[in-house]
Amino acid sequence: MASPRMIGNIIAIAAIAVAIAAIAVVWRPAIATIDPPAPQSFDSALVKRGRDLAAIGNCSSCHTLRGEKDFAGGVAVPTPFGTVYSSNITPDPETGIGRWSEAAFRRAMQSGIDRDGRHLYPTFPYDHFTNVSDQDNRALYAYLMTRQPAHAPARENQLSFPFNQRVLVAGWKLLFLRHGTYQVDPEQSAEWNHGAYLVEGLAHCGSCHTPRNALGAEKARVPFAGADVDNWHAYAINNQSPAPVPWNAEALFEYLRRGWHSEHGVARGPMAEVVRNLSEVPASDVRAIATYMADMFGAPTAERKRRGDELLAQAGSRSPQAPPANGNAAGASLYAATCAPCHAAGRAPPYGGIDLALSTALSAPDARNAANIVLSGIRPEQGEASPIMPGFADSMSDDQIAALLNYLRAQFSHRPPWTDVTGTVRDARRTQTVSLPNPPADTTQRDKP
Amino acid sequence: MxxxxxxxxxxxxxxxxxxxxxxxxxxxxxxxxxxxxxxxxxxxxxxxxxxxxxxxxxxxxxxxxxxxxxxxxxxxGSIEAPAPIQRAFIEEQAAQCGYCIAGMMMRAQALLQRNPKPTDEQIRAELEINLCRCGTHMRILRAVHRAGRLMQTADASPAKxxxxxxxxxxxxx
CATH class of the missing domain: 3.10.20.30 (Beta-grasp domain)
Structure with a gap:
């Protein structure tokens, strides 16, 4: 017979055990500050590799506010749980990472813990960065610690309770953070493996292209199946790809390197900055990414390949006359008057518009990207040879754009009609973004003139 | 018809x-x-x-x-009675060959109607899609600022x- 006192002791011991376990999960020590290292103390080759890696990691996209100092943070990242602001990753000793040791930087990348020992929100994609090698982290650290320090205090995140409690992130990590998810596959080529290492790690392609679950973690069962991000749709880049012409490694390389491909179109939305960054890194890295991703798309079925070949054979010989309206006379007239002069003129991009039967936007699951592009057009990219398309936001009403999009969908894709296109257009106009990429980070460090 | x-x-x-x-x-x-x-x-x-x-x-x-x-x-406006935007472009001598200038003035006019005191950054962003091959951009920028100031004075209201x-x-x- 246990006495009340014994029961009390057992409860106390259990409570202590739970507390210890909780602390083991949640608590992380601070890593001691260092005196900011002199920029000259870093090897220049290491810094240069760090620059390439930072471009592959697209760091500037979240850590550089347009028009502000490079890597000074403060970019609002909207999430279903509230807004998280990116941090200052310049070597400013007070507000940046100037007093972080390499070990502290590496821990942040691998485990999402800041120097003080606080859990970082997974908007910082350490679920991917955990795969980055120590050597590459060293290069990234060298690059960041040799940037211009910028004094820019962190902005307060706007998260509702309970998401504003960082301890929750520890639980999220227990559920979703897997270290070493990238493993070399000896069956595959060195190039494929390098591509896998970059895509699953630093390049964190899945952060946008893989759908997320209710807790904001990528659904591991459906990698690259497509997702919505920043008012754009990040297309499926697996065998569910909506691209009318199947992708291959060569096309991917050209697209990622140059920002557009004549058989696929132009990278816009958040992807614009990705390709702008990839235009500046060694070709071998981009080729590796293309090789791995081509494998993720998978070889097209015979039927899909046949249809793609057929579309390519027809492309460029399209009549400027509008195809039959099928009950959408308004859409047909708008197409003939505003789209056909460029898109059915027999000129391949960049001098003409893409043949619309090749457009991924028109075969996408929803009308969002197509609406964004009709509204805002495609702006010229500073310093690059890229296609241009005028926007029609100021000359067409929502209803007119919806009629046009419905017509384009019916004429130029083999998919069922979109639903509530007017609603999509209205929403797109409300959040209209030109989505131009940030200017290149740190122009003084560019190789190119 | x-x-x-x-x-x-x-x-x-x-x-x-x-x-x-x-x-x-x-x-x-x-x-x-x-x-x-x-x-x-x-x-x-x-x-x-x-x-x-x-x-x-x-x-x-x-x-x-x-x-x-x-x-x-x-x-x-007209040659005899130029509008503020036209006066400003003349006073800043913002045209070289002039081919782009009518378009520049119209887009600048639309901007100033919406925002009478745009910043350099806002003017650049707005006029970005209007190309000028002669390279008079800095003068165009000054002309738009000047037009904004002219429009705020009563006697410079546009024609008709x-x-x-x-x-x-x-x-x-």
């Missing part, structure tokens, strides 16, 4: 609904300020104002203009009230 309202006047236009506005302005109405540059909406030299907004007339078909008010540079008209928000039926 459709009615096209340009610079406060109704015109009966006999043209296909998919005819670009630019062609009608230049060929039928003999309003030659808007220029044909590329014909593809890529250079901005054909810019006019429709219901207060700068649009590219070469890619704006008539069918989008039912019930709307078009303003061209001729509607802002067409700007106020053009700034009224309209929508297609």
């Amino acid at each position: 459709m009615t096209l309202k340009v610079n406060g006047q109704d015109h009966q236009v006999d043209a296909d609904p998919d005819t670009p506005l630019l062609y009608v302005l230049r060929d039928d109405l003999k309003l030659n300020a808007a220029k044909f540059g590329c014909g593809l909406g890529q250079c901005g030299s054909c810019t006019v104002i429709v219901d207060g907004k700068a649009v590219l007339s070469c890619v704006t078909p008539l069918l989008l203009l039912e019930g709307k008010k078009v303003t061209t540079l001729e509607g802002l 009230g067409s700007i106020q008209e053009g700034s009224i928000q309209g929508s297609m039926p």
